[in-house]
Amino acid sequence: MRMNGARMICEALVAEGVRDVFGLPGGAIMPLYDVLPQYPIRHILVRHEQGAAHMADGYGRATNNVGVCMATSGPGAINLVVGLATAQMDSAPVVAITANVATTFIGSDAFQEADITGITIPVTKHNYLVRRTEDLPRVMKEAFHLARTGRPGAVLVDVPKDVLIGEADFKYPDRVDLPGYNPTSRGNIVQIRKAARLIEQATRPVIIAGHGVLISQAWEELRALAERQQIPVINTLLGVSSFPGDHPLFLGMMGMHGTVTACYAADQADLIIGIGNRFDDRAVGKFSAFAPRAKIIHIDIDPAEIGKNVRTDVPIVGDAKQVLTALLKELGEPVDRTAWFNQIREWQRLYPLPPVKAENGELTTPDVIAAIYEATRGNATIVTDVGQHQMFVAQRFPFTRPNTHISSGGLGTMGFALPAAIGAQLARPGETVWCMAGDGGFQMVMQELAVVAVERIPLKIALINNRYLGMVRQWQELFYKKNYVAVDLSGPPNYMKIAEAYGIAAWRVARPEDALPAVLAAMAHPGPALIEFVVKADENVYPMVVPGTSLAEVIVNEAHASGHDGKPPVHVQPRPEPVSLPGLRH
């Protein structure tokens, strides 16, 4: 059938099962917008293209299908970049469609022209500049295939205006031809058997469950492995919600703000089974000091991650679900691990997550988290922004349903939560979705409240307002001798008036006893709702593994950090001086 490029894109979207797209029109992309209403696709008009990219990201993570955003040329396309980089770093499936100036103008610094393909090469899995209309069907097919298969990621398709307007025959391909792309899904059986033997024999094993478990939907297999072999489970930040938070084998999140038990278990293990994780510096601490006594099994779909940061004794390239299924078939009876579990229970007893001390009936972030958990019983999707609140949620919210924790881990993009939560809510229409954001990140994207209001998105927003860029303030306190520079966010805006300006029901809570009632009221409210939680200004997130140190050196709590704790934990060096590291690198 003969049609123009704009229609081809729409036909492709429908063929790929896309029901919602997020975008903002402009000159170059107008031909696409002109035909879009003729297709069964809902277009969400954003107020900043960054919002569109994050919405597509949240949508993609929540559906495990591709999230789609679109923007016009030049500034529109460039505004997507941080969102694409965020999705790419966290392996979220996103396709971005941008228009560009006509091919005859490319390279001439035309109005609203940008080399978006050049700009996004380092932050996308792949990108395309479509020079001929007849290439569009193949490109769209490939773009979606790349976004959702193997290790998912962000794919950008840049379409010059004349290619949108030009006509050609449309036939949507039924297969892709990408000889250079063939992700491995079945693990090597020799390696799997090697792993099985190590697992059976390990006396102090630990599973690190990462994002790959969620992407692969392998949480049942993970649970079976943990239970049948009696192996404790740790999550990375992005792996949170891949294992039930209330399960006896769950030790919590590991890493810079992980639980002490998780950090010690990883450090003292004789076998680490990494599933769908990438041994990132935030999770693992100093690479050379990671798990010194352990053999490491690494299961991941991306061969480039294996052996990248830490040594690997048994590499297994493959899809987590398929590899775990095969692994479970190979596993026999494990050795006795009572001693290991005794040690773990001891750590859990000695080092529970430290409470945040509140004076004068102040509200703390953990109070807010407890209230939301109490009201939802974990039956909610929680989307967090970046900063202290993000760490508190990952540490302390007991996620019991898989893939209910959405957060920007790899890039740590402030402003992620509100738009990503909008995307997640659209992807999960009947469910409760809570956006939890600090006042810093929230202000970066609060114009997207218009989307919440206009599109009637029944999102629940917890604005955790400590009037600071909290995480930076914590670092200045600990590592820069309390030299607080440029972290004060006190003053405007009045968030209640902001909510009112957007016509969104809002509550303001400043005391712990008001938290749960407000949460319940917000959830009972039929439409979108915002609660501003005015929390204690100077919270610090503990435990903490200082950059450049190993997980064994985790700082347990505030007292431990300042060196006044009389009893340092057994496995850690006593810390006589306050923590300070000259030349600290982020």
Added chain:
Amino acid sequence: MRLTIVVDGSRTAVEQVVKQLYKIIEVRKVSDVTEDQTVRRELALIKVTSKPTTRSEIIQLADVYRARVVDVAPGSLIVEVTGTPEKIDSMVQVLRVFGIKEMVRTGVVAMVRGPQVPQESEKVRELSA
């Protein structure tokens, strides 16, 4: 299309280069030929200052290197030489004495000796099913 890349780094770094190259969608095969028996060739064009008194000496040196003189002008000659990078370096050293006005080098291409054609990098093959 074939690209030849010379990488200087630790084994881990080079392994990462290979793996990251594979992540580029268009890349079909990456062959690490560091340890293999290879033929390595580079081409250089060198414009050498030449006077009537030095011209024949330069031409004789070119013969020694099996290089060719591909341009002659009143004050200069262009010498074309192919060979291993070491041979090119040596030629350059020798010609420097006369004064090198201009030079361009292509960088090295390589081919494994014997009948076999590029295999996928060992490491990646062993990791896949």
